[in-house]
Amino acid sequence: MPPPQPLLTEEGSGKRSIAMANGKTNGEKTVKIDYLTRVEGEGGVYVRSEGGELREVKINVFEPPRFFEAFLRGRYFQEVPDITARICGICPVAYQMSSVHALEAALKVTPPPEIRALRRLLYCAEWIESHALHIYMLNAPDFLGYESVIPLAADHPREVERALRLKKIGNRLLAILGGRSVHPVSVCVGGFYKTPRRKDLEVLIPDLRWALEASKETLAFVLGLSYPDYAPDYEFVSVSHPSEYPMNERRIVSSKGVDVEPEEFEHVCLEEHIAHSTALHSSRADSGSSYFVGPLARINLNLEKLMPQALAAARSCGVSWPCRNPYMGIIARAIELIHACEEALALIEDYREPAASRVEFKIHAGEGCAATEAPRGLLYHRYRINDQGLVEFARIVPPTAQNYHRMEDDLKAILPGVLDQSEAQIAQVCEKLIRTYDPCISCSTHFVKLHLDRR
């Protein structure tokens, strides 16, 4: 579908384009949000009601297709993490990591514990910058009644200064590990092109100690917000590890009993290509129902594996887990911010410089997959490579594509209660709900082979 042009509003009105076709004789009402704002990438929402009844809700994604899975074919496996990073400028590490783990599965490579620890540190860094960005700059304005962080900064300077410093510390850690914070250059299949010296990491300890306290203040800040009363019966899905909070490995679990190796993921969750969207939408394979990925899913399914201070904060914050209120995703993000700072400190304190930055291995044909946890949820990759190490097949299932179906289900549940409100208010309800998922529309727009054979 053609992307609608933004309808500009009068200067200073502080409101955005909301096109309406109201007052038809049959009582039909249409609310169209042309461009969702404060999300990464571009998408919109279409809501139609008749005679006071909700008829249709569609999240439109009109981010142009970029065909990553297509042009990855024929590329050398070692180029893949550099290329997949470019799917998303906000969470490039997650894309690098899922592809590295999937390719290492294909090549049967197992890096040593020191490399594994550094990868978790890289993950912590990305969670810190991405969560700080989302909590304060994208999501908090919804709860406090601001159109963006810019006026929020005028009234709440301490919060915004805290956000910026937190984000900066995450980005600085990324830059130490990867050369730069957006599209870092150090990650490769087998390990890293270069690993940091201990002293390079130690300089960040005072900042990370500050960040840990600032994360606790962040939690206190979000606990002071007021949350709509809404808690549907979600199926939460996340990565799970026997002893660690999920980041890089390995099994995939759900709140309704799924517990499988990543190789089973495509049997458990299906992607469908939907006409109104340039992204694919995922559903559970057996029931066709929607599911939920992201920080709330991770905490609900892995609470006990949080680092001690994060766990203590989660237990004492007054939220009862599992929590099914999607708006409280911002609370889950704040708890994960504590976790990421705490684990980053522990990893740096325990860091031993690896003898070699990467392991040697023989190139052979193979197929492998992996799921890791991007800041906004489970991210699955699968590759097949030939005996020259060239990619023959690539499949990428980003978190936002998995959440679209759930977001539409949420809107279908919430909107009937607000249909009598003004178009602007309805639009605000839609946007607030969608932003709680921290959607990354740039990521979700990609095209993969569709398997319609439902099992």
Added chain:
Amino acid sequence: MPPDARPKLAVYKFSSCDGCQLGLLNLEDELLALVGEVEVAYFLEARSQILRGPYDVALVEGSITTAEDVERIQAVRQDSKLLVTIGACATSGGIQALRNWQDVKEFARAVYATPDYIHTLDQSTPISSHVPVDFEVPGCPINKMQLLEVITQLLVGRVPHVPMHTVCVECKRRGTVCVMVARGVPCLGPLTQTGCGAICPAYNRGCYGCFGPLPAANADSLCGQLLKDGMQRSDLVRLLRGFTGYADVFRSASDKWEKAA
């Protein structure tokens, strides 16, 4: 309230990953000062408020890949006194320009079930293929300090400037041992514009050209040397066809060696 006299800044996105506009939000130390000096009038990723144009400076991220975007960029140009492209997608078509060497319909048939839902152009092209561009900030991603400098220079009425020497020169300045001379690692540093800080050789790997080729770069010389050192032609073509592969120097070199192969 008195009318706002601050210059108006707009940030537009086309086909891209959002990483370059994130450069603005990643200006953690300068962001609050910057939004004091300019009115951020249109920036969908960061704020809901949209102010009417014309804008003093428009930053454009992303490449043109759809018929709608061919029209939208014309409207952006009309609404903008100065149009600055940010990043490799806007400046040279981005990684998605790899389609330009392929049949997009084959891409579509091969990778998704319902190609009829999709409307896309055969080529991913830079903004300058469609409208006049006042300044280009290179990089995949851009260097946020270069972006800040360009904005600042434009606001004080100066012609902006970014360094126009190679990554190779930057390595010498950093004191990085040459990965190509010392270890035989293929590197695009001799052709590629600086701005990244020459990070790849400092991380023990060859430059992959994400800031794009300098216009006067001598690709023949480097490619000849790489082949002499034993690089396969297919590997050379792939190295040239990366994040800025559709930029003139890399494009013509990769076409030449693909044909030669």
